[in-house]
Amino acid sequence: xxxxxxxxxxxxxxxxxxxxxxxxxxxxxxxxxxxxxxxxxxxxxxxxxxxxxxxxxxxxxxxxxxxxxxxxxxxxxxxxxxxxxxxxxxxxxxxxxxxxxxxxxxxxxxxxxxxxxxxxxxxxxxxxxxxxxxxxxxxxxxxxxxxxxxxxxxxxxxxxxxxxxxxxxxxxxxxxxxxxxxxxxxxxxxxxxxxxxxxxxxxxxxxxxxxxxxxxxxxxxxxxxxxxxxxxxxxxxxxxxxxxxxxxxxxxxxxxxxxxxxxxxxxxxxxxxxxx
Numbered sequence: 001x002x003x004x005x006x007x008x009x010x011x012x013x014x015x016x017x018x019x020x021x022x023x024x025x026x027x028x029x030x031x032x033x034x035x036x037x038x039x040x041x042x043x044x045x046x047x048x049x050x051x052x053x054x055x056x057x058x059x060x061x062x063x064x065x066x067x068x069x070x071x072x073x074x075x076x077x078x079x080x081x082x083x084x085x086x087x088x089x090x091x092x093x094x095x096x097x098x099x100x101x102x103x104x105x106x107x108x109x110x111x112x113x114x115x116x117x118x119x120x121x122x123x124x125x126x127x128x129x130x131x132x133x134x135x136x137x138x139x140x141x142x143x144x145x146x147x148x149x150x151x152x153x154x155x156x157x158x159x160x161x162x163x164x165x166x167x168x169x170x171x172x173x174x175x176x177x178x179x180x181x182x183x184x185x186x187x188x189x190x191x192x193x194x195x196x197x198x199x200x201x202x203x204x205x206x207x208x209x210x211x212x213x214x215x216x217x218x219x220x221x222x223x224x225x226x227x228x229x230x231x232x233x234x235x236x237x238x239x240x241x242x243x244x245x246x247x248x249x250x251x252x253x254x255x256x257x258x259x260x261x262x263x264x265x266x267x268x269x270x271x272x273x274x275x276x
Contacts, residue, residue, distance in 0.1 A: 009089035041183030043267035095272035184269035
């Protein structure tokens with residue numbers, strides 16, 4: 001495991017492990033729901049396309065599918081391991097992200113499925129909660145992933161264009177940059193987490209980082225940490241919001257993107273911010 005911040009990664013990683021462990025077990029998923037912000041969003045890259053839905057809806061679907069399992073299917077002994085790639089955990093104050101591979105194994109330890117997974121967490125009332133997730137289905141036979149760590153011009157272009165569209169309230173300028181029904185979560189201290197479709201947020205009265213834009217507001221990215229492989233990218237972006245030339249808000253935006261039709265498309269966003 002790689003920890004790229006000085007903070008203790010145990011809390012967020014324990015939540016992710018609890019999530020993968022409990023979702024592999026027989027429903028009802030009562031324990032899973034206790035560690036999840038149900039109004040958060042889950043993005044999916046599958047063989048059949050790209051999708052986004054709320055975490056609570058995703059858990060409902062898991063429970064419903066369990067009710068129609070037949071034959072020799074059993075939950076006993078099934079596991080989901082975090083590996084290939086090994087988990088990386090980044091933390092800043094009350095926001096964290098875990099980038100990891102996941103492997104689903106049968107009771108006989110037969111490999112049933114592989115994914116590249118991104119889990120976003122927020123600390124709410126002193127406890128870490130899963131606020132968002134993204135999963136990319138991988139072929140069982142494919143070799144280990146090649147992972148890049150530098151932001152590319154096309155990644156940066158998508159982020160800057162979407163930031164400007166948020167400031168301008170211009171959904172028509174950003175529609176092709178956002179996965180259909182993609183959502184996000186905003187935690188601005190000392191408030192509570194707010195969940196919203198990215199389309200609704202862009203059409204709304206605030207910029208990407210949550211401040212009203214009726215006055216002159218300048219949102220800028222300060223630095224980036226990046227992981228991407230094939231069609232999936234994770235961007236950890238520190239940002240500053242200025243008004244009248246003065247810093248009024250700082251924070252971190254954790255962004256998941258998919259490479260779709262030659263463009264990096266935002267599939268999930270989680271923002272943690274504090275006013276300065």
